[in-house]
Amino acid sequence: MFNAAAEVLIENSPASLPARVTELSLRGCFLNVSGSFTEHQCLQIKIFESEEFFEARAKVLYVRPSGVGLLFTEMNPHFRAVLQKWILAALDDRIEATTEVEI
Secondary structure (H helix, E strand, O other): OOOEEEEEEEOOOOOEEEEEEEEEOOOEEEEEOOOOOOOOOEEEEEEEEOOEEEEEEEEEEEEEOOEEEEEEEEOOHHHHHHHHHHHHHHHHHHHHHHHHHHO
């Protein structure tokens, strides 16, 4: 589980939409966001966590009533490192939570 604020920029539009990332992987994420999206639509996403942010171009894989599933299509190597760090931290948190429950 991952939970962070995000901002979505729709390609060819000056407007940005606030969103919430609730699932995150090396290849994409799920965004809780309102708005009209279509499959294969291209977006720019920015995710904010603690003092850092992650930015990438993405494509809409699927649309649900609560949000959209995105596939990251382009990202700077710096942002890939940030993404990897966040995913490892989320895995560590999950392991700690599981260990605490078992004790």
